[in-house]
Amino acid sequence: MLKIDKLVKAYQFRRETVPVLHNISLEVPRGKIFGFLGANGAGKTTTIKVIVDLLFADSGTIMIDNLPHSSIKAKRLIGFMPEQPQFYHHLSAREVLLFVGELFELDPKTVETKAKNLLRQVGLADAENTVVRRFSKGMHQRLAFAVALMNDPKLLIMDEPLDGLDPLGRLDFKRLFLEQKKLGTTIFLSSHILSDVEEICDEVAIINKGQIVKQGTPQKLRGTYPTLEEYFVSTVQKQ
Amino acid sequence: MSFKQLQFERISWLLPIALLLFSYVAQINYDVWRRYSAPKIKTTYNLYIEPQPLSAESSKAISFGAKEFVADLYWLKLIQYYGGGDPNGKYRKLAELFTTITDLSPKFTAAYQTGLLILPGEGFVNEAIALGEKGIKNLPDRWEMPYYTGIVYHIYKKDYLTAGRYFENAAKLPNAPENAKYLAAIYYNKGDQRQTAYALFKTVYDGTRDSFIKERTAKYLAHLEGIFLLDAKIAEFKQRYNRLPKTLNELISTKLLDGIPVSPLGLTYQYDAENGKIIETK
Amino acid sequence: MKLNGSIIKSIAINTFRETVRDKLLYSLLGFAVLTIAASLLAGSVSLGQDARVIQNFGITALLVFLLIITIFIGTQLVYREVERKTIYLTLSKPLTRESFYLGKYIGLCLTIAVCALVMGVVFLAVLRWKTGQFSTPVIWATSFVILEAWLLTAVGLLFSSFTSALASAVYTFGIVLIGHSATTIWILSQKSQGILRYVLEMVYYLFPNLEKFNLRNEIVYNFQPDLQQVLLVVAYFIAYTAAVLLAGLAIFRRDEF
Numbered sequence: 001m002l003k004i005d006k007l008v009k010a011y012q013f014r015r016e017t018v019p020v021l022h023n024i025s026l027e028v029p030r031g032k033i034f035g036f037l038g039a040n041g042a043g044k045t046t047t048i049k050v051i052v053d054l055l056f057a058d059s060g061t062i063m064i065d066n067l068p069h070s071s072i073k074a075k076r077l078i079g080f081m082p083e084q085p086q087f088y089h090h091l092s093a094r095e096v097l098l099f100v101g102e103l104f105e106l107d108p109k110t111v112e113t114k115a116k117n118l119l120r121q122v123g124l125a126d127a128e129n130t131v132v133r134r135f136s137k138g139m140h141q142r143l144a145f146a147v148a149l150m151n152d153p154k155l156l157i158m159d160e161p162l163d164g165l166d167p168l169g170r171l172d173f174k175r176l177f178l179e180q181k182k183l184g185t186t187i188f189l190s191s192h193i194l195s196d197v198e199e200i201c202d203e204v205a206i207i208n209k210g211q212i213v214k215q216g217t218p219q220k221l222r223g224t225y226p227t228l229e230e231y232f233v234s235t236v237q238k239q
Numbered sequence: 240m241s242f243k244q245l246q247f248e249r250i251s252w253l254l255p256i257a258l259l260l261f262s263y264v265a266q267i268n269y270d271v272w273r274r275y276s277a278p279k280i281k282t283t284y285n286l287y288i289e290p291q292p293l294s295a296e297s298s299k300a301i302s303f304g305a306k307e308f309v310a311d312l313y314w315l316k317l318i319q320y321y322g323g324g325d326p327n328g329k330y331r332k333l334a335e336l337f338t339t340i341t342d343l344s345p346k347f348t349a350a351y352q353t354g355l356l357i358l359p360g361e362g363f364v365n366e367a368i369a370l371g372e373k374g375i376k377n378l379p380d381r382w383e384m385p386y387y388t389g390i391v392y393h394i395y396k397k398d399y400l401t402a403g404r405y406f407e408n409a410a411k412l413p414n415a416p417e418n419a420k421y422l423a424a425i426y427y428n429k430g431d432q433r434q435t436a437y438a439l440f441k442t443v444y445d446g447t448r449d450s451f452i453k454e455r456t457a458k459y460l461a462h463l464e465g466i467f468l469l470d471a472k473i474a475e476f477k478q479r480y481n482r483l484p485k486t487l488n489e490l491i492s493t494k495l496l497d498g499i500p501v502s503p504l505g506l507t508y509q510y511d512a513e514n515g516k517i518i519e520t521k
Numbered sequence: 522m523k524l525n526g527s528i529i530k531s532i533a534i535n536t537f538r539e540t541v542r543d544k545l546l547y548s549l550l551g552f553a554v555l556t557i558a559a560s561l562l563a564g565s566v567s568l569g570q571d572a573r574v575i576q577n578f579g580i581t582a583l584l585v586f587l588l589i590i591t592i593f594i595g596t597q598l599v600y601r602e603v604e605r606k607t608i609y610l611t612l613s614k615p616l617t618r619e620s621f622y623l624g625k626y627i628g629l630c631l632t633i634a635v636c637a638l639v640m641g642v643v644f645l646a647v648l649r650w651k652t653g654q655f656s657t658p659v660i661w662a663t664s665f666v667i668l669e670a671w672l673l674t675a676v677g678l679l680f681s682s683f684t685s686a687l688a689s690a691v692y693t694f695g696i697v698l699i700g701h702s703a704t705t706i707w708i709l710s711q712k713s714q715g716i717l718r719y720v721l722e723m724v725y726y727l728f729p730n731l732e733k734f735n736l737r738n739e740i741v742y743n744f745q746p747d748l749q750q751v752l753l754v755v756a757y758f759i760a761y762t763a764a765v766l767l768a769g770l771a772i773f774r775r776d777e778f
Contacts (some may be wrong), residue, residue: 031624052609052612052613054609056775072523075616082610085610086609086610088607090539090542091535095556096610099531099535102527103532132697147610164776303697303701304732305577306738307738308577308578310738311578315563315566318568319564346742353568447568449568476642515538
C-alpha cells in the first residue's frame with residue numbers, strides 16, 4: 001500500500017546541512033496497522049511530512065497504491081492526522097469537516113450527514129457547533145481523527161495519534177483504529193508509547209538516527225524480551 | 240511584617256496621586272511662567288505658533304501622492320495661524336503658506352481668493368499680486384482671479400490703470416459680475432477711490448458664496464460706510480457753520496453725530512483739520 | 522500549474538471567513554469609519570471649504586486604512602497558517618500549492634473589496650449628507666484604491682512566502698512608500714546624471730507605480746477618468762499583479778513546512 005524506497009532528506013540551516021533521513025526503505029502491507037517507532041528526533045515526523053508532501057525528499061521515491069505520493073490521485077487515498085493537530089480558530093468542528101469535504105471535492109449532498117456521523121463516532125457530537133478555539137487538546141485530537149476519515153481513506157497516516165490523550169481516550173482511539181482496520185483501511189502510525197503499539201500493530205519498524213533499524217511483527221522483534229519497550233531500549237542503546 | 244512595612248503599604252496608593260498632583264502644579268507653574276515672563280525666552284518669533292511650511296517640492300515628496308490632502312492640512316494650519324493672532328503683530332509665514340498650498344493644489348480657488356483678500360493687508364502686496372498671477376494662469380476660467388488682483392492694484396498700489404486692465408480681463412470671463420466692465424471704465428477715468436472701492440467690495444460681497452469672504456468684505460463695506468458717514472456730516476457742518484470742524488468731537492457737540500463710528504477692521508478714523516478729510520490709521 | 526476552480530473557491534471563502542471573523546479587522550474598520558466621520562470635524566473649521574476638506578480627508582483615510590488592512594492581513598494570514606500548523610490540514614489534501622496560493626489571494630482580495638465597500642458607502646453617505654450630492658469621482662477613486670490594495674496583497678503574499686510576518690509587513694510598507702513616490706523618483710531621475718539616473722529609472726520601472734492608481738487628487742474637481750486611462754490602469758494592474766503572483770508561487774511551491 002505504502003512503499004518508501006531509499007528516502008534521503010536533509011534540512012538546510014543557512015549554510016549548514018543537517019541530515020535527518022539516510023536511506024529509508026520500508027513497505028506497509030495493505031490492510032494492516034503499521035507502527036513506526038522511534039525516539040524523539042529519530043526522523044518519524046520528517047518521514048511522515050515527506051509522505052504527505054509538506055516536505056520534499058532529497059532523493060528516493062514514495063509510492064502509494066503504485067501512485068507517486070505527491071500526485072493528486074494518491075493524495076485522495078490518504079487520511080492524514082498531524083502531530084498536535086491545529087485547526088482554523090474561526091471555524092466550528094462541523095465547519096472544519098465541511099471545509100475538508102470541499103477540499104476532497106466530496107458530494108455536497110452527503111457531506112453534511114457524513115460530518116455529523118463522524119463527529120458522533122469520535123465523541124464530539126455535543127461540540128458540533130463549538131468554535132475550535134475553545135477545544136481542549138483531546139478534542140483537537142478527536143477532531144483531527146474525524147478530519148482524517150472524511151474521505152474514507154485507503155491509507156491512514158497518523159503522527160503520534162495517542163499523544164496527549166487520557167487513558168479513556170486512548171482506549172477509545174485504539175477501538176476506532178481496529179474498526180478502521182476491519183473496513184480494510186491500512187494504518188500507518190508513529191508512536192513512542194510502545195505498549196499501545198504492541199497491542200494493536202500487526203507490524204512495526206524501528207527508526208533511529210534517520211535509519212530503519214528493524215522491521216517485523218511485534219512478537220518476532222521482541223523475541224526473548226518481556227516487552228517491546230525493553231527490546232526497543234536495548235536496540236536503540238546499542239547504536 | 241514590621242510596623243514600617245505596614246505603614247508604607249497602607250499609604251502606597253497615595254504616592255501616584257501625590258506625584259500626579261505634583262505634576263499638575265509643575266505644569267501650571269510652567270504655563271504661568273511662559274505666559275507672563277515671555278521675555279525670558281529669547282526668540283523673536285514664537286516658533287511654536289508660527290507654522291514652518293516646507294517647500295512645495297518637499298511637500299509633494301512627503302505627501303506620497305496625497306497632494307490635495309497635504310494642501311488641506313496646510314489650509315487648516317493657515318486658518319489656525321491667521322485666526323489665532325500673532326503675538327508679534329506680523330504674520331511672517333502667511334505668504335509662504337499660500338504659495339505652498341497653491342503649489343500643492345493649483346486649482347484651489349478659495350485659497351487664491353483668501354490670499355488676495357488678506358495678504359495685502361498684512362503687508363504682502365507683491366506676494367498677493369504674484370498669487371493672483373498664478374491663479375490667473377492655473378484657473379484661466381475664473382473671473383475672481385483677475386478681479387481680486389485688480390482690487391489689490393487699486394487699493395494697495397494705487398495703480399488704477401493696471402487695475403482697470405485686470406477688471407477688463409475679468410469681465411471677459413464666464414459668470415463675471417456685470418459691473419466689472421463698468422468698473423474698468425471708471426478706473427481708466429480714475430474716479431473717486433473710496434466710492435469705487437466700495438462698489439468693488441459690494442460686488443464681491445453680493446457675488447460670493449464663501450462665508451469667510453462675505454464676512455471679510457462686509458467689514459470693509461462697514462468701514463467705508465463709516466468714512467462716508469463722517470464725510471457727509473463734515474459737509475453738513477461746513478454748510479451750517481461755513482467752516483470745517485476743528486475736531487471730530489465738534490460733530491458730536493453740535494449734535495450732528497451721536498458718536499464716532501468704530502471701524503470693524505480695527506482701524507481708527509483720523510481727521511485732517513487742514514482739508515477736512517478722513518484718514519484711516521492703525 | 523494545475524488549478525482547480527472549486528478548490529480555489531473553497532479556500533478563498535474560508536480565507537474570507539477567517540478575516541471577517543477576526544476581531545482585529547472590525548476594530549480597524551471601525552477606526553476607519555470613525556476617521557472618515559472625524560473629517561467632518563476638520564471640515565467644520567475650514568472656512569467654508571468643508572466639502573473639499575471632507576473629500577480629501579475622507580479619501581486619504583480610506584486609502585490609509587485599506588492599506589493597513591491589506592498589509593496586515595496580506596502578510597499575516599499565510600504566516601499564521603504556518604505558525605498554527607493549519608497549513609498541514611490544507612496542504613496534505615488533494616490540491617496543488619498553486620490552488621492554495623491563489624485561493625488565499627482571492628480570499629484576501631474579497632475581504633479588501635468588502636472593507637473598501639463599507640468605507641466607501643460610509644464616505645459617500647457623509648458626503649451626501651454634507652454636500653447633498655452623489656459623487657461619482659469618489660467611486661472611481663475608491664475603485665482605483667481597491668486595485669492598488671489588490672496589487673499590494675500580491676506583494677505581501679510574495680514576501681510572506683519567504684520571510685517572517687513582521688519583515689514582510691515592513692517590506693510591503695516600503696513598497697507602498699516607494700510606489701507612491703513614483704512621480705518624485707521620476708523627476709529626480711530626470712534631474713540626475715550618469716549612473717544615478719539609470720539606478721533611479723530602474724527603481725521607477727521595477728517597483729509598482731502606485732501613483733497610476735491615484736485619482737484621489739482629482740475628486741474635488743469632479744474629474745472623470747476617460748475609458749483609455751481606465752483600461753491602461755487595469756492592464757497595468759493585471760500585468761504587474763500576475764507577475765508578482767507568479768514570482769510568489771515559484772517560491773511558495775518550494776516552501777517546506
